[in-house]
Amino acid sequence: MLLTVDVGNTQTTLGLFDEGGELVVQWRMATDRTDTADELHERLFGYFLMLGMKMESVTDVAISSVVPILSQQWSYMMTNVLKAEDVLMVDATRDCGIAVGIPDPRQVGADRIANAVAARDSYGPSTIVVDFGTATNIDVVDKTGTFRGGVIMPGLLLSANSLFERAAKLSSVPLVAPEHALGVSTECAVQSGIVIGAACAAEGLVARIKSELGEPDATVVGTGGLAEEITRATDMFDTIDPDLTVRGIYSIWRHRAAKRAARK
Ligand SMILES: Nc1ncnc2c1ncn2[C@@H]1O[C@H](COP(=O)(O)OP(=O)(O)O)[C@@H](O)[C@H]1O
Ligand SMILES: CC(C)(COP(=O)(O)O)[C@@H](O)C(=O)NCCC(=O)O
Numbered sequence: 205m206l207l208t209v210d211v212g213n214t215q216t217t218l219g220l221f222d223e224g225g226e227l228v229v230q231w232r233m234a235t236d237r238t239d240t241a242d243e244l245h246e247r248l249f250g251y252f253l254m255l256g257m258k259m260e261s262v263t264d265v266a267i268s269s270v271v272p273i274l275s276q277q278w279s280y281m282m283t284n285v286l287k288a289e290d291v292l293m294v295d296a297t298r299d300c301g302i303a304v305g306i307p308d309p310r311q312v313g314a315d316r317i318a319n320a321v322a323a324r325d326s327y328g329p330s331t332i333v334v335d336f337g338t339a340t341n342i343d344v345v346d347k348t349g350t351f352r353g354g355v356i357m358p359g360l361l362l363s364a365n366s367l368f369e370r371a372a373k374l375s376s377v378p379l380v381a382p383e384h385a386l387g388v389s390t391e392c393a394v395q396s397g398i399v400i401g402a403a404c405a406a407e408g409l410v411a412r413i414k415s416e417l418g419e420p421d422a423t424v425v426g427t428g429g430l431a432e433e434i435t436r437a438t439d440m441f442d443t444i445d446p447d448l449t450v451r452g453i454y455s456i457w458r459h460r461a462a463k464r465a466a467r468k
């Protein structure tokens with residue numbers, strides 16, 4: 205089985221794929237920057253126990269991480285503790301099976317490359333991904349199937365928390381989409397600003413990107429932990445695909461495995 209690990213700034217999503225490429229199970233844990241390799245091992249062991257699965261069933265590992273300190277700890281744990289033979293770290297400077305059309309691929313977050321690969325595989329070229337997590341990032345695949353970059357902006361929770369921290373009369377409200385943009389209470393006004401505001405920002409940016417690319421019919425896909433809530437505030441998405449990043453990591457692993465097999 206392939207174990208995929210997607211280390212985001214807020215949560216880490218783990219996935220297990222069977223030999224046929226089916227995502228068998230997926231789970232999330234909080235991302236804690238202070239975790240050591242031993243702590244990650246303990247937590248992984250606990251999840252396998254809970255799932256009634258054996259860690260020995262993992263033959264391959266692929267990691268996408270946007271938290272460098274944890275990239276090291278995960279990689280060390282998989283190699284030295286789990287003794288995985290081959291640990292793939294997603295990295296846009298190595299062949300991920302997609303053309304990268306930006307000047308310095310070293311800068312790109314691994315999750316954004318994974319999103320682009322899965323978007324191209326699942327929806328074809330000319331696809332725009334909006335990923336609502338710690339950051340809201342837009343990842344663009346043009347009609348030639350090339351990753352073209354996109355947008356990075358503060359995520360909903362980050363924006364909301366800064367607002368609550370700095371505005372003396374405001375305190376935390378549930379981040380759900382209100383029925384109307386016109387808020388008649390403090391709670392509704394804040395929900396409108398944060399949730400509908402994030403939807404409108406994404407709509408506006410996607411419209412501009414479509415126009416800059418000259419691809420008005422690009423497919424628009426929503427993903428990330430907060431996508432389900434945003435979708436209540438907009439009809440911009442052709443689809444919501446919560447497993448996009450994890451499938452991208454799988455595709456990149458499969459691409460590399462096929463290349464390796466061809467060399468043998
Ligand atoms: N299954 C879920 N359904 C709804 N919200 C979720 C789910 N999983 C995570 N979230 C929310 O999404 C946020 C994390 O999103 P995620 O895309 O994992 O961010 P990151 O990749 O930056 O860590 C968290 O604030 C969490 O509350
Ligand atoms: C844009 C991101 C902060 C998104 O992180 P996330 O919200 O998934 O935790 C991450 O992909 C990142 O740190 N990228 C590096 C900069 C770049 O992609 O250009």
Ligand SMILES: [K+]
Pocket residue numbers: 335336337338339340341428
């Ligand atoms: K994100």
